[in-house]
Amino acid sequence: MKVLGISPLDKDSTVAIVEDGEILFAAGEERFSRTKQQDGFPQLALEAALDYTGLQMQDFDLVCYPFLTWENEQKLFHKNLEDEKTFIKGFQPADLSRQVKEALEKVPDRNQPIHGLEHPNAIMEKSFLHSSFYSMAGAQKLASNNAAFKASRQWGEAATESFKRWEQDLNNGLAENGWTKPVKRMDHHLSHAANSFLCSGFDRALCVTLDGYGSGLAGSVSEASNGKIKRLHGLPFPNSLGTLYEHVTSSLGFKPSRHEGKIVGLASYGDPSILGDILLGRIEQTPGDFRIYEANNVYFSRYLASRFPKIDVAAAYQYVLEQVACNYVRHWVQKTGIDTLVLSGGVTANVKLNQRLFEIEGVNHIFVYPNMGDGGCGTGAALYHSWPGGIKPSISSAYFGPDFPEAQLEKALQAEGLSFSRPEHLAAEVAALIHSGQVVARFDGRMEYGPRALGNRSIMYHAREPEVNQWLNKRLGRTEFMPFAPVTLYEARERCYHNIKGAEHAAEFMTITFDCTEFMRENCPAAVHVDGTARPQLISREVNPGYYEILKEYEKLSGIPSLINTSFNMHEEPIVSSPEDAVRAFLQGALDYLVMGPYLVKHPSPKH
Template identity: 85%
Template sequence: MRVLGISPLDKDSTVSIVEDGEILFAAGEERFSRVKQQDGFPQLALEKALEYTGSKMSDFDQVCYPFLTWENEAKLFNQNLEDERQFIRNFEPADLNRQIKEALTRVPDRNEPIHGLEHPNAIMEKGFLHSSYYSMAGAQRLASNNAAIKGSRHWGEGATESFQRWEQSLTQGLRAMGWEKPVKRMDHHLSHAANSYLASGFERALCITLDGYGSGLAGSASEARDGKIHRLHGISYPNSLGTLYEHVTSSLGFKPSRHEGKIVGLASYGDPSILGDILLSRIQQEPGDYRIYEANNVFFSRYLASKFPKIDVAAAYQHALEVVATNYVRYWVEKTGIDTVVLSGGVTANVKLNQRIFEIEGVNHIFVYPNMGDGGCGTGAALYHCWPGGVKDSISSAYFGPDYSEAEIAAELEAEGLEYTRPNNLAAEVASLIHSGEVVARFDGRMEYGPRALGNRSILYHAREPEVNQWLNKRLGRTEFMPFAPVTLYEAREKCYHNIRGAEHSAEFMTITFDCTEFMRENCPAAVHVDGTARPQLVQREVNPGYYDILKEYEKISGIPSLINTSFNMHEEPIVNTPHDAVRAFVQGALDYLAIGPFLVKQPNPAH
């Protein structure tokens, strides 16, 4: 059975072709349009998917979409928003003025500079009018209650309009491609649970999903066994940890749904005890459930951001996220007695949270779906609807996008007037260049699916030099608070990371942090965060021989089994897809070398 899965069209629109539970092709529209998190009907990705797999629209038994009809979605969330009004009116919050006064006394003097901040205790400076409004709408009960209810109402109106628009876009896009049959719709959180469980290879697992919104929910817990998924609990929207984190992202001056990773990085510089209890006092936690007071009041996080250091606000939100999510997961682990957890949903892009979940007593195995956000839901829907039953091996890689021939690569290099060689031992040459301090971009094989570059569209550098985080980001036009992530030989995992057993496979997709060993901290300081953790990608030779060999050759020269791996793209652009994209990013980014297919190219306009 061959199924086409199309992810939600509101952001990061993605196409997947799945046959009898095997993913044949999956790629996001952004990689073809070159617009980050591209929304709308994924025309370009679909055309490439059909061409790559030799499919016609008539070959599909079904087209799946991981949302219900707009009427059914609206029915679910409007009922929830009705319930929320009652909850807000009945909730008894702590005395916020007293809490804030006490918290301000706990802010320490700081002088240690933080790259990217003008001062370690920098706050979000706002004018008098803005600050006054945040104080009222964020902190004075009557006004803040009204702001929260109004925020939910606006969200509901926007969501209704959005669901109608994307439904029309989906129908028209499919019709233009020749699909006249109905679309198979499914519950959004079931598609998240399906991708994490069916791709994991586990016979039995507890599926946890956490995101912004989907089919009336912001999260769920399900028991999965022998290829079947049974929901145990749903967290009703707007009690959304995704929305909570989006609020702090925008309140600290970043783009929600895009820059949450920067908040994770900022958080490790701050002190969660300054504001953590204030946040937690606004979340009503019950065994196996929680409710968030004034969940759609963005002015509360803006109020905190206007009074407290950015790093402390970030630390508090990260802390609250970890506490609430781990309490939720712990309850369902204990209740079911299942020691294996699989994760999906946008919130599980938070690699520190995933580490905390893996550290829960009783959790011995974890798998995080590599495309955990909504871009992965089309694949989940397609897997679910063509699953042959039982359990299959886990996916071994996320290389589900297109690849390009040597002739196509050579033509692109010649069109740009770039000279290239074809080394006998490309891996050894690249390793030697990296060891001597050169920055090498690698483009080879099928493109990665999901948010992480996993070696086929990556920039590689040695991890011995902590300053690389500043100068390479500057060269690429990026501002990051997280250090670069390392790629590590699979067999060296325990030499470099503590407590990795049971999470090795998830670490092949760069979806979870671990505490670093002394060896890693000493030899790869550029990949270790201020809290002593790193987010590795483990690589095995059978999964990606060319990539593995570079690392192995580097280890022979240096004795170090890890390198820096960061995504091959220019600032605010998607990861490169075609040889044309790669050549353009290589020249613009003034990277030292490009290893593209079997060829090696030296930068004609070096930056240093």
């Protein structure tokens, strides 16, 4: 059965083609439009998918979409928002003014500089009017309750309009491409559970989904076995850890749904005990469930951000995310006795949270779907509806996008007047360049699917130099609080990371952090965060021979089985997709060398 899956159109719209449970092609519209997290009908991605597979619209048995009709979505969230009013009215929060006063006394003097912050204790400086408003709408019970009710009402109105609009766009886009049959719609969190379980290779697992909103829910737990998924629990929206984290992302001056990773990095510098208990006091936790007080009121996090150091606010939110999610999941692990977790949903992009979930007692195996956000729901829907039954081997890679013939690579290089060679021992030559301190971009094979660059659209550098985080990010126009992630030889995993057994497959997709060994901390400081963790990609020869050989040759020269792997793109641009994108980013970023297929290109005027 051939199925076309289209992910939600509200952000990061993505196309997937699946046949009998095998992903033939999957790519996000952003890679082709060159607009980050592109919304709307994914016309360019659809054209690329049909071109790559040689299929036409009439060849599909189904077109799937991972949301219900707008009327059904509206029914679900309207009921939830009514329930929320009852919860808020009955909730008795602690005396916030006393808590805040005590918390302010705990903030230490700090003078150790943090790259990217003007001062380690920097707060979000706001005008007197803004600060006054936040302290009222975020911290005074009557006003904050009203702000929460209003925010939920406005969310519901905006969501209804959004669902109507994207439903129309979906139907129009499909009709313009010749699809006249109905669209198979499905529960949003079931599509998340499906992509994680059906790609994991496990015969039995506990599927955990956590995100902002989807079909009335903000999360779910399901028991899955033999290709079948049975829901055990749903977390009703707006009790959303995704929304909670979006609020702090926005309140600390970053873009929600895009820059949450910066909060994870920032959190490691702060002290979670300063605000952690205040935040936890606003969440009612019961075994296998929780409710978040004033979940849609962004002014509470803005109030905290205007009073406390950014690093302490970030630390508290990360701590609370970990505590609440782990308590929730631990209950279901104990209740079912299942020792295998599979994760999906935007919240599970939080690599530190995933480490904590893997550390739950009784969990022995973990897999995180590589495109865990809503962009991955199209594959989940298509996999679910095309699944032939039984267990299939896990996906071995996320290389589901387009690749390009050598003639097109040559043409893109020639168009910019670049000279290039075709070395006989390309991997050895590239490894020697990296070992000598050159920055090398790699564009080869099929493009990665999902948010992470996994070697085919990556920038490589040695990890021996911690300063690289500043100067290479500057060269690429980025500001980050996280270190670069390492790529590590699969066979060297236990030499570099503690407690990786059972999480090796998740680590092939750079979806989880681990505590680093002394060897890793000493030899790869650029890849180790201030908290001693790293987010590796494990690579084996079978999965990506060309990429593996470069790393293997580098190990021969240096004795180190890890390199920096960062995405090949300029700041706020999607990862490169075409040869032309690659050449432009190579020249703009003034990277030293470009590996394009079998060709090696030296930058005409590198920055040194």
